[in-house]
Amino acid sequence: MAEWVLGRYNYWIYVALMMIGFYAIVAKPNLIKKIIGVNIFQTAVFLFYISIGKVSGGTAPIVWEEATRYDNPIPHVLILTAIVVSVSTTAVAFALIIRIKERFGTIEEDQIRDLGRRGEEVES
Amino acid sequence: MNTPDITPLPLLMVVIPLVSALMTPILARIHRSLAFLTVQAATITSFVLACILLDRVTSGSGKVVYWLGNWEPPYGIEYSVDALNGLVLVLVAFVAAVVSVYAPKSVAAEIEASKHPFFYAIYLLLFTGLMGIVVTGDIFNLYVFVEISSLSGYSLIAMGRRREALTASYNYLILGTIGATFILLGIGHLYMMTGTLNMADLARLLPPLYHSRVILTAFALFTVGLSIKLALFPLHVWMPNAYTYAPSAVSPLLAATGTKVGAYVLIRVMFTVFHPNFDVQVIPATRILLVLAAVAILMGSLLAIAQSNIKRMLAYSSVGQIGYIVLGAALVNRTGMTGALLHIVNHALMKGALFLAAGAIVYKTGIETVEGLKGLGRKMPLTMAAFTVASLSMIGIPLTVGFVSKWYLALGALEAGMWYLVIVILVSSGLNAIYFWRVIDWIYFSPPNERLEALPAGDxxxxxxxxxxxxxxxCVVLGVQAQWPVGIAEQAAALLVGGGR
Structure with a gap:
């Protein structure tokens, strides 16, 4: 049982990290903290990808006479792309947060919601 | 494997808009109007090429491919087009071309001039992403294009005039990223078990693994991730605000193509990457989706009745219409699938027309509420005529496209022995009639208020x-001359669920 649990430690870590990120997204009212949550959430998936590329006894995938096995480089390459996507998402999110701060004067979700409600009352 | 029909046309679907997107801000420095002219040229060229491609696929080989870098699949990335994505390609390119003609005036009125070049560049990037999703045969490539289209979608929505556009875009970003990350995780699980990313290769390698828990998890992750992207009830919460506050030129594009492409991917993953039998026998995916779709159809229509903002009403009505598409696909028979594919096209046309009309109303009068439409029939006769025709089509009056797809969906439900779904379709048509007829009634049979009376007449x-x-x-032409879309949709449906079932 212990081996079953410990032998899969990479999956446990990724699931735990993913849930931590998800918790931050759902529970934190601060928009920046939400984005940190999104980043942890995505990084968990990166870890998952990187760990599935490992072949037991394998070396880095560079041609080398003494090597008998190589790790699978494809998940690593894929995740480079996903990291770029994650960075772009964060950048867009930060740009949005800056504009939200300018227009609403706050980056706390509950305060923004209150402002929105008051705005509707004024309109009607 | 017999020699495939290799042509660079599928690649051009992505390259033309991508290169034009990079050119747009540069050309805009020479002359400002070059920005939207580039967009129009790129989208119209893409539309023509997509038509050529669809014709080649439906009349000839049935499948056209392009291998990037001449790497044979499954090693390289493959772009492959069959009747299903050929049809969606033509649709996306058509809507993008039509909206690009519409955009300049509306954008000039709603967005400050210094941002125009970037607006058009991002518009083309969104178009690139959508075309890429549809054309690619590689599942990781699909994820990349999903993110390209989503990121450009967030930026476009944030350009709306009201400050609520920013929070709408932010919420969409959070939910969209969660959805895309689920898709990415699903791809990881599939890769872990099969070692391939090519969709056709996955379809070949997956069947022996169908009872593996990893594959079941992958399927679940895909379904949930894609349901967020296509705004299937109850994962639709990002959509109403996003559509309501987006600039008038962006809402029609997103409503007509964004969610439709999501529906295409769901159908592609459920019926090409996985075998239809998997969805029915191994896990009850289709049954769960049928229930969700039925709830979406009813709730979307009910919520639409309660809305006072025109665009928000249309957005909630989209929630219901997406339910129709998923319903047809989840019936897993040829007629239902034909209905679903037809509804992808038809709903894009109807909702596109409605959102374009709503944008024209905002441009001319600034009216955003449903009540404000009272008496507008005399002020803006052509706009309101278009709005009325599209509304009638949404209700599903015969001779309109809405009727054709609902007819096929109802037939498909009967064929599957689920008569109660026909009741759902009929009830929802009744609900559609309630909220659209109310609007039509106000447009033509209510006196305009003083503010509207003061406005000059004209479209x-x-x-x-x-x-x-x-x-x-x-909406009317393809409702009367329905053979052309129905023929292609039937061909694609046969490809997906097989001829026999």
């Missing part, structure tokens, strides 16, 4: 009216 400029009328006219 929006022709560059806006032309596209709106074309979309609305197609």
């Amino acid at each position: 929006a400029p022709w560059s806006m009216m032309g596209p709106t009328l074309v979309m609305a006219a197609l």
Whole structure:
């Protein structure tokens, strides 16, 4: 049982990290903290990808006479792309947060919601 | 494997808009109007090429491929087009071309001039992403294009005039990223078990693994991730605000193509990457989706009745219409699938026309509420005619496209022995009639209020009216001359669920 649990430690870590990120997204009212949550959430998936590329006894995938096995480089390459996507998402999110701060004067979700409600009352 | 029909046409679907997107801000420095002219040229060229591609696929080989870098699949990335994505390609390119003609006036009125070049560049990037999703045969490539289209979608929505556009875009970003990360995780699980990313290769390698828990998890992750992207009830919460506050030129594009492409991917993953038998026998995915779709159809229509903002009403009605598409696909028979594919096209036309008309109303009068439409029939006759035709089509009056797809969906439900779904379709048509008829009644049979009376009569400029009328006219033309879309949809449906079932 212990081996079953410990032998899969990479999956446990990724699931735990993913849930931590998800918790931050759902529970934190601060928009920046939400984005940190999104980043942890995505990084968990990166870890998952990187760990599935490992072949037991394998070396880095560079041609080398003494090597008998190589790790699978494809998940690593894929995740480079996903990291770029994650960075772009964060950048867009930060740009949005800056504009939200300018227009609403706050980056706390509950305060923004209150402002929105008051705005509707004024309109009607 | 017999020699495939290799042509660079599928690649051009992505390269033309991508290169034009990079050129747009540069050309805009020479002259400002070059920005939207580039967009129009790129989207119209793409539309023509997509038509050529669809014709080649449906009349000839049935499948056209392009291998990037001449690497044979499954090693390289493959772009492959069959009747299903050929049809969606033509649709996306058509809507993007029509909206690009409509955009300049509306954008000039709603977005500050210094941002125009970037607006058009991002518009083309969104178009690139959508075309890429549809054309690619590689599942990781699909994820990349999903993110390209989503990121450009967030930026476009954030350009709306009201400050709520920013929070709408932010919420969409959070939910969209969660959805895309689920898709990415699903791809990881599939890769872990099969070692391939090519969709056709996955379809070949997966069947022996169907009872593996990893594959079941992958399927679940895909379904949930894609349901967020296509705004399937109850994962639709990002959509109403995003559509309501987006600039008038962006809402029709997103409503007509964004969620439709999501529906295409769901169908592709469920019926090409996985075998239909998997969805039915191994896990009850289709049954769960049928229930969700039925709830979406009813809730979307009910929520739409309660809305006072025009665009928000249309957005909630989209929630219901997406339910129709998923319903047809989840019936897993040929007639239902034909209905679903037809509804992808038809709903894009109807909702496109409605959102274009709503944009024209905002441009001319600034009216955003449903109540404000009272008496507008005399002020803006053409716009309101287009709005009315598209509304009738949404209700599903015979001779309109809405009727054709609902007819096939109802037949498909009967064929599957689920008569109660026919009741759901009928009830929802009744609900559609309630909220659209209320609007039509106000448009033509209510006296205008003083504010509206003071406004000069007349429609929006022709560059806006032309596209709106074309979309609305197609709602009728393709409703009467239904053979052409039905033929292609049937061909694609046969490909997906097989001829026998």
